[in-house]
Amino acid sequence: MPNNQFKKGELYSFITGKASIAIARRLQKKFNAAGLNLTIEQWSVLYHLWKEDGKSQQDLCNATFRDKPSITRLVDNLEKLQLVKRVASESDRRINKIFLTKQGLKLQEQTMQLAEETLNDALEGVPPDQINLCKAVLQSVYDNLK
Amino acid sequence: MPNNQFKKGELYSFITGKASIAIARRLQKKFNAAGLNLTIEQWSVLYHLWKEDGKSQQDLCNATFRDKPSITRLVDNLEKLQLVKRVASESDRRINKIFLTKQGLKLQEQTMQLAEETLNDALEGVPPDQINLCKAVLQSVYDNLK
DNA sequence: GGCATATAGTTAGTTAAACAACTATTCAAA
DNA sequence: TTTGAATAGTTGTTTAACTAACTATATGCC
Numbered sequence: 001m002p003n004n005q006f007k008k009g010e011l012y013s014f015i016t017g018k019a020s021i022a023i024a025r026r027l028q029k030k031f032n033a034a035g036l037n038l039t040i041e042q043w044s045v046l047y048h049l050w051k052e053d054g055k056s057q058q059d060l061c062n063a064t065f066r067d068k069p070s071i072t073r074l075v076d077n078l079e080k081l082q083l084v085k086r087v088a089s090e091s092d093r094r095i096n097k098i099f100l101t102k103q104g105l106k107l108q109e110q111t112m113q114l115a116e117e118t119l120n121d122a123l124e125g126v127p128p129d130q131i132n133l134c135k136a137v138l139q140s141v142y143d144n145l146k
Numbered sequence: 147m148p149n150n151q152f153k154k155g156e157l158y159s160f161i162t163g164k165a166s167i168a169i170a171r172r173l174q175k176k177f178n179a180a181g182l183n184l185t186i187e188q189w190s191v192l193y194h195l196w197k198e199d200g201k202s203q204q205d206l207c208n209a210t211f212r213d214k215p216s217i218t219r220l221v222d223n224l225e226k227l228q229l230v231k232r233v234a235s236e237s238d239r240r241i242n243k244i245f246l247t248k249q250g251l252k253l254q255e256q257t258m259q260l261a262e263e264t265l266n267d268a269l270e271g272v273p274p275d276q277i278n279l280c281k282a283v284l285q286s287v288y289d290n291l292k
Numbered sequence: 293g294g295c296a297t298a299t300a301g302t303t304a305g306t307t308a309a310a311c312a313a314c315t316a317t318t319c320a321a322a
Numbered sequence: 323t324t325t326g327a328a329t330a331g332t333t334g335t336t337t338a339a340c341t342a343a344c345t346a347t348a349t350g351c352c
Contacts, residue, residue, distance in 0.1 A: 011261050012193055014268075015173060015186070017166025018211050019284040022291040024161060028310085039310095041338065044162055058300060065164050070339055072302060077337075094300040094347045115157050122160075122287045134283035137276050138165040141268045145168040174340090187308065204330060216309055218332055223307075240317045240330040 023122050030114040036107070037081070043111055045074050046083065046100070050108045054097045056089070083107065165268075173264040180260065182253070183227070189257055191220050192229065192246070196254045200243045202235070229253065 013019075024040045031038050038046075048063040049055060055063070057071045064071070075098055078084040083104035089095035123131055159165075170186045177184050184192075194209040195201060201209070203217045210217070221244060224230040229250035235241035269277055 011258075011265060012190065013284070013288075014265060014281070015166065015169050015261065016190055016211070017163045017170070019287040020161065020163025020166055021211060022288050024163070025310090026291050027161060039337065040161070044158065047158055056300080065162065065167060066338090067340065068301060069303080069341085073338070092300085092348070096301070112157075115161065119157060119160060122290055124290050126283055126286050130279060130283050133276060134280045135160070137272055137280040138159070140272050141165040142159075142168050144268055144270050145172050171340095185307065202330080212308095213310065214331060215311085215333080219308070222332095238318070238330085242331070 019122075023118060026121060027115055027118040030118060031111070034110065034114065036111065038107070038111070041074055042078055042081070042083075043115075045071070045078060045098075046104060046107060046111075049084065049098060049100050049104070050112075053100050054087075056095045056097055058095075060098065078104070169264060169268050172267060173261055176260040176264060177257070180256065182257065184253070184257070187220060188224055188227070188229075189261075191217070191224060191244075192250060192253060192257075195230065195244060195246050195250070196258075199246050200233075202241045202243055204241075206244065224250070 027043075028040050031040075031043070044064050045060055048060060057068065057075060060066075060071050060075075061068055066074075075084060075086065075096075079086065081103075082101055084098050084100055086096045087099055089097055173189075174186050177186075177189070190210050191206055194206060203214065203221060206212075206217050206221075207214055212220075221230060221232065221242075225232065227249075228247055230244050230246055232242045233245055235243055
């Protein structure tokens with residue numbers, strides 16, 4: 001791939017991901033406005049537990065694209081908020097399985113609604129086929145680098 | 147715009163921006179491998195000063211999409227590394243203008259080369275027209291939310 | 293069984309982001 | 323001209339990311 005594909009002035013926004021930062025900020029604002037005491041990072045962990053409860057911390061590392069210390073601390077804080085609970089695995093005592101509490105389960109509907117609203121705000125006026133192509137490009141980038 | 151445009155399972159990667167995180171991590175690794183003691187965030191400030199030296203901290207906030215305390219601290223750290231220097235404006239004493247040092251100027255060529263390499267890694271196999279469309283979509287997202 | 297290695301998770305230290313509260317300077321309007 | 327609002331920047335606090343070093347458990351090979 002030729003080096004001259006990018007004008008220098010275009011490098012910045014691709015690397016810094018301004019679009020995804022803007023989406024995350026908007027969602028955080030909606031959480032705050034709704035009186036939810038929850039960070040986007042905490043929400044991203046809950047998101048994967050709503051899909052499948054009882055994931056290990058390592059599973060959550062893979063799912064959220066974070067390293068182990070990050071997940072340790074996110075789970076610490078989610079436990080403090082009483083949204084999840086660590087349970088040591090019976091079969092392999094190295095593993096913590098993370099389970100949602102009732103309060104953790106209760107947040108799903110409201111926060112997913114706010115997340116969908118946020119994406120609808122973000123993608124207003126963008127044709128669906130362009131959205132799909134953009135997602136495919138971003139997936140290729142991820143696959144190329146991971 | 148209809149709410150059902152997204153399957154729930156697709157929300158996550160759009161919000162978390164895994165692609166741009168992967169790009170930033172790859173670039174950071176290249177910096178480290180080259181023995182450069184520089185974070186991506188610090189580099190992003192230098193990037194805008196290479197385009198136009200002497201920007202104010204507020205200019206850098208706008209350019210880098212960061213808030214004022216973030217820029218204060220990034221400039222603090224860049225000053226410690228002796229890559230930039232704060233100079234109080236003559237005409238408006240509230241304003242700090244930020245100027246590159248010789249060492250700061252010297253980093254441009256090498257780091258921009260590494261940034262281009264990173265983007266070439268990231269976009270390998272993605273046709274240019276798809277890249278352009280993807281960039282346009284991300285710009286729309288940014289414009290919709292900012 | 294015992295030892296090396298791999299895996300799961302934690303802790304410590306530095307950098308950065310978001311928010312609120314703050315100081316200092318400028319500007320504009322009464 | 324003084325007072326009140328706006329602007330530029332700083333500081334304090336909490337949360338999070340990354341790296342490195344660490345503990346504990348499991349696995350596999352002799």
